[in-house]
Amino acid sequence: NAGVTQTPKFQVLKTGQSMTLQCAQDMNHNSMYWYRQDPGMGLRLIYYSASEGTTDKGEVPNGYNVSRLNKREFSLRLESAAPSQTSVYFCASSPTSGPDYEQYFGPGTRLTVT
């Protein structure tokens, strides 16, 4: 039982390049989330998927797109990377999107955009 996995662990991009961050969970959770963590800031929600087939914007969605590929996988795409997107990205999942359910986090992807 791997929990939540993310690939890659590290990535360096040049401004304007695109890439997709991958996230998968093996806990049969319905809800999945993408956050970014910046120095001096709390975890900020980029996008989430309350259930398979749905996605919604979070607090900081600009410059990102997401795909809920199936129940297990939720990917985050940067179409044209900018230095402001340098951050650590965390994927999380929970049994449902209800407020009572804790979230389980992946190990993170450290992205640098030069």
Add this chain to the structure above:
Amino acid sequence: ILNVEQSPQSLHVQEGDSTNFTCSFPSSNFYALHWYRWETAKSPEALFVMTLNGDEKKKGRISATLNTKEGYSYLYIKGSQPEDSATYLCAFSGYSTLTFGKGTMLLVSP
């Protein structure tokens, strides 16, 4: 944008000291308050999910209380140990999503 405030920002205590942190959140439209522990080079892990005013949760030496009417929660650590060194995050839960505070970074020296 919801305002979730945590204090202090950081804390340095000696092994054996007891300590506590505060999380302040909006007192309206309350669903739940989460506490997470985040060790360096690891991922955040849930400690408690609190839903009722007056709720108290305990896990070993760590406990938390909740006051939804005034919009605050306290996290207590009794007899801190070096392995308690971590950042402690609180998160205010809307119906579907969490809004995190910036965390309290705790360092426990032997």
